[in-house]
Amino acid sequence: MAETTHTEFTPDTAPDGEVTDLGDLDEKARLGAPAGAVDSSSAIDGFTEEGESLSSGDTGSEQLGLKKHSHGNAPVIPEASRGERRRSFDIADFPTLTGLEEDWRFTPLKRLRGLHTEALSASAPAVEVTGAGNVTVETVGRDDVRLGASATPEDRVSAAAWNAFGDATVITVPQETVADGEVMVSVRGTHAEASAQHILIDAKAFSKAVVVLDHQGSATLAQNVEIVVGDGAELTVVSVQEWDDDAVHVSSQQAKVGRDARYKHVVVSLGGDLVRLTPSSILTAPGAEVEMYGLYFADAGQHLEQRLLVDHAVPNCKSRVTYKGALQGADAHTVWVGDVLIRKAAEGTDTYETNRNLILTDGARSDSVPNLEIETGLIEGAGHASATGRFDDEHLFYLMARGIPEKAARRLVVRGFLTEVIQQIKVPALEERLSESVERELAAGNL
Amino acid sequence: MSTLEIKDLHVSIDTEQGNVPILKGVTLTINTGETHAIMGPNGSGKSTLASTIAGHPRYTVDSGSITLDGEDVLSMSVDERARAGLFLAMQYPVEVPGVTMTNFLRTAKTALDGEAPSLRHWTKDVKTAMAQLRIDADFAQRNVNEGFSGGEKKRVEILQLELFRPKFAILDETDSGLDVDALKVVSEGVNREHSKGEMGTLLITHYTRILRYIKPDFVHVFVAGRIAEQGGPELADQLEAEGYDRFTAQTPVEA
Known part of the structure; x- marks a missing residue:
């Protein structure tokens, strides 16, 4: 399996090839880097005017804090730090999308079926919650004070969803309660009109539960899933996307994780025309542990995108991110962007993120961008890995030469x-x- | 007792420069219990012969035949050949993503035998064979060949040879890239299996070194896609002393 580490830098070169003043990038680029390694009048270490010049093994500079990204010559100027990205409930705070935005550059906006432009006024997919008997399930109005208390939209579609949803579903696991079964949240779409939805999962202190969001049917859905993991609580949230072929789903799934809490988030994206998830874990108190897993399998024409954030804002927390994707067929496209932010105060942080992609046929495309931003050196560990490989004729020959028939070999x-x-x-x-x-x-x- | 029979085999490959013939009439018969060494300079077609027997899609058989106990090997798919009893220890074993050694070995054994091996015996067999080849136990949980060194990959090939128990083993430059210790370990593995008397061996090598550990019954010198000379073990000694110059000088080498 050919391994490539995808490392991106923003050369910010002007059309004439000169390196422009990097402005506030300097401050970031300097963090953790040898003193004097970067100044505003010279190229950043590892850059050339051609752009990326690092060997695949040389990811050190990026880990030292260089995290600005762009593609080609697009004049994208992202925020100086992932932690400074705009958060707002007001849609006006997010400019109309053009596709050039750092966080939308991989998303084919034309296929959003109006999620970024329309009123999202159609009826949202039906939500039905079954499973645990000792978990509280409520349908509440927009004015319920709990809504929006723990998560603030980070992009335009999320803000639009916040302003457009009708009723919200609130699932509460009471304090010190162990849910007596899996909480199955069935989300069933029945039409393709653009709609908005809000779900709040509130795991109170020392509770324990598994909540499965099971998305099926046809929908054009902008969704906010707001997740609170109380102190000492243990919560698993699984988001399954087995939509019909035409579905479009953009979902922000923000979790606020409390002291000594354990939070596991699992994404499984298989069905839908365009699925874009932005799961985030905000570690708000020491001792918390987060595991984020993802599996996506894109067929011809499908766009499956996931953009993660793990925000280490406090000391002594641990996070692990493991996403794996398979792709087959013409124009199957997957995107994985993993942002890990270790803030100044987050001493003792232990984090690692991995993304692996397996390309099964010609014509598929997988983008993988791990970003690690570190503002303190006093950490346990921080790393990332990204590998994208092909299953090719030589693999097939090897397995078949051991007696394994072709189909079985591929499936294996x-x-x-x-x-x-x-x-x-x-x-x-x-x-x-x-x-x-x-x-x-x-x-x-x-196969 | 089985017989692998290769008759007047002509093989070519398609390149950007067009069709290039590589094997130009190879005839060879191997019986159970025999060890045949095929030696020759680089580019003489040794590895092409190995890959063609195993059925690698890159090679086109233009004429000639390969039969195993009279059955037409050339009409079989790659996996059918393996199930018929042919095993190719590859020169460059590939890394297979996502499949652990344990899973791979059991899946292959099941496919080769037509039934799953008894779990208790199988686990023991694998452990024993790994220990004999000095392969760390933790390799079992690693993906096939992923991150293995060159020597480790070759030992894993011989591990498979011992576990799958083929009728005929084709060792494609198994010795290249091995240090002396690894060469001994690998040779012992081949000899262990061969000594059971149920396998024929086709040993392809560039060097005579491995022939100190694995004793051939027959030696064939391959030059420019043909067998230029054959004889007993003494031919290998002669090659060790004289090199391939005598043959390459006689035969025009094609680019």
Whole structure:
């Protein structure tokens, strides 16, 4: 498997090839870098006027705080720090999307079916919550004070959803309560008109629960899932996207994680025309641990995107991110962007993020961008890895030369690759259903 | 007792410069219990012969035949050849993403035997074979060949040879890139399997070094896609002393 580490830098070169004044980038670029390594009048270490010049093994500079990204010559000037990204409930605070924005540059806006431009006034997909009997489920109005108390939109579609949703679903796991079963939140779409939805999952202190958001049907949905993990609580949220082929789903899933809490978030994206998830974990008190897993399997024409944020704002927290994707078919496109921010105060942080992609056929495209931003050197560890490989004729020959028939060989590879993530769900019935879904994907791809 | 019979085999590959013939009439018969060494300079077609027997899609058989106990090997798919009893220890084993050694070995064994191996015996067999080849136990949980060194990859090839128990083993430059210790370990593995008397071995090598550990019954010198000379073990000694110059000087080398 060919391994490539995808490392991006913004050369910010002017059209004439001169390096422009990097402005406030300097401050960031300087962090953790050898003194004097960067100044506003010279190129950043590792840059050339051609742009990226680092070997695949040389990711050091990026880890030292260079995190500005752009593609090609697009005049994208992202925020100086991921922590400074605009947050607002007011849609007017987010300019109309052009596609050049740092956080939208991979998303085909034309295929959003109006989520970024329209009123989102259609009826939202039906929500039905089943499972645990000792968990409180409410449908509340927009004016409920709990809504929006723990998460603030970070992009235009999220802000639009906040301003447009009708009723919200609030799921509360009471304090010191262990949910007596998995909380299954069925989200069923029945039409393609643009709509908005808000779900609040509130795991009170020392509670324990698994909540599964199960998205199916047809929808054009802008969604905010607001998640609170109380002190000492243990919460798993699984977001399954098995939409119909035409569905468009943009979902912000922000979690605020309390002291000594354990939070696990699992994304499984299989169905839908365009799915864009922005899961984030904001660590608000020491001792918290976060695991974020993802599995995506894109077929011809599908766009599956995930942009993560782990915000280490306080000391002694731990985070692990593992996302794995498979792609098959013409114009199958996956995007993974993993932002990890270790703020000045977050001493003792231990974090690692990994993204692996397996390209099964020609014509597919996988973008993988790990970003690590570190503002303190007093940490346990921080790292990232990204690898995108192909399953090609030589792999196939090797397995077949050991007696394994062609189809079995292909499935062996994909199954082995994706199973790691499915096993993290720990809900046997759902694991089985998703394994079968992956098998169906394989069969559909004629693998 | 089985026989692998290669008759007047002509093989070519398609390149950007057009079709290039590589094997130009190879005839060779190997019986169970025999070890045949194929030696020759770089580019003589040794590895092409190995890959063609295994059915690598890059090579086109233009004429000739390969049969295993009379069955037409050339009409079989790659996996059918393996199930018929042919094993190729590859020169450059590939890394297979997402598949652990444990899973791979069991899946292959099941495919080769037509039934899953008894779990208790299988686990023991794998552990024993790994220990004999001095492969760390933690390799079992790693992905096939992923991050293995060159020597580790070769040992894992011989591990498979011992576990899959083929009728005929084709070792494609298994010795290249091995240090002396690794060469001994690998040779012992081949000899262990060969000594059971149920396998024929086709040993392809550039160097005579491995022939100190694995004793051939027959030696064939490959030059420019043909067998230029054959004989007993003494031919290998002669090659060690004289090199391939005698053959390459006689035969025009094609680019």
